[in-house]
Amino acid sequence: YGSTRPERILAEVKRKATRGDARSVVDTIDQYCRHQEWAMNVGDEKGTILDSIVCEVKPMAMLELGTYCGYSAVRIASLLPPNSRLITMEFNPVFAAIARQVIAWAGVEDKVVLIEGPSGDWIPKMKKEFGLTSFDLVFLDHWKDCYLPDTKLMEECGLLRTGSILVADNVICPGAPDYLEYVRGSPRYESKYFRSHLEYTRVEDGIEKSVFLG
Numbered sequence: 322y323g324s325t326r327p328e329r330i331l332a333e334v335k336r337k338a339t340r341g342d343a344r345s346v347v348d349t350i351d352q353y354c355r356h357q358e359w360a361m362n363v364g365d366e367k368g369t370i371l372d373s374i375v376c377e378v379k380p381m382a383m384l385e386l387g388t389y390c391g392y393s394a395v396r397i398a399s400l401l402p403p404n405s406r407l408i409t410m411e412f413n414p415v416f417a418a419i420a421r422q423v424i425a426w427a428g429v430e431d432k433v434v435l436i437e438g439p440s441g442d443w444i445p446k447m448k449k450e451f452g453l454t455s456f457d458l459v460f461l462d463h464w465k466d467c468y469l470p471d472t473k474l475m476e477e478c479g480l481l482r483t484g485s486i487l488v489a490d491n492v493i494c495p496g497a498p499d500y501l502e503y504v505r506g507s508p509r510y511e512s513k514y515f516r517s518h519l520e521y522t523r524v525e526d527g528i529e530k531s532v533f534l535g
């Protein structure tokens with residue numbers, strides 16, 4: 322049922338996951354995408370790396386670029402300290418509509434603000450629209466050729482402070498070579514690679530964690 326993959330994922334969440342239980346939503350999506358049909362969620366293996374960084378940073382202000390079905394938004398939100406917010410950006414209205422329902426089913430809607438639109442348009446408006454000074458943590462998981470331009474845009478818009486952390490998915494597969502070269506080569510970042518696998522597969526992939534030094 323459901324004509325698109327995200328709609329089938331949402332149907333599975335409504336069928337199998339416990340309402341209000343973020344963990345069961347995450348596990349349901351992982352089970353479905355591992356055994357029924359693959360989808361580009363950060364997944365369980367890389368998700369554990371993301372979890373450890375979220376728990377270490379305890380961000381009060383976090384940004385995610387590329388919501389898709391809301392899997393990582395739910396995963397992150399379930400670990401956020403009270404009064405902290407995840408702002409997640411998604412420009413595909415079909416995916417955004419599905420993600421809103423997944424986020425609501427998981428019961429984390431009061432921790433997540435989903436912005437519908439392109440990151441390039443919204444990043445320059447973040448400070449004004451959300452009374453933000455900077456982001457403590459940013460998760461990049463949108464089109465891989467947007468990682469670098471959006472990182473430079475966040476720098477230019479003063480959304481990164483000394484100690485802000487960027488976490489990038491898929492730096493090996495599909496890969497974000499220009500982004501990797503930038504954060505690994507720039508004296509303004511301290512970068513570290515966490516080796517893992519492409520979600521639900523044995524293909525090598527990894528997460529790059531980069532601390533902005535100001």
Ligand SMILES: Cc1ccc(Cc2cc(O)c(O)c(C(=O)NC/C=C/[C@H]3O[C@@H](n4cnc5c(N)ncnc54)[C@H](O)[C@@H]3O)c2)cc1
Nearest residue numbers: 361387389410411412413416438439440462463464494495
């Ligand atoms: C060859 C090949 C193909 C696929 C893979 C597997 C693979 C594995 C992965 O973990 C992946 O993350 C990906 C991947 O391509 N992710 C792109 C994810 C985009 C989502 O973000 C949305 N979006 C994209 N740009 C923007 C933007 N500026 N502003 C707002 N939303 C944006 C889109 O609307 C989508 O909701 C692919 C591996 C290798």
Ligand SMILES: [Mg+2]
Nearest residue numbers: 363462490491
């Ligand atoms: Mg990804």
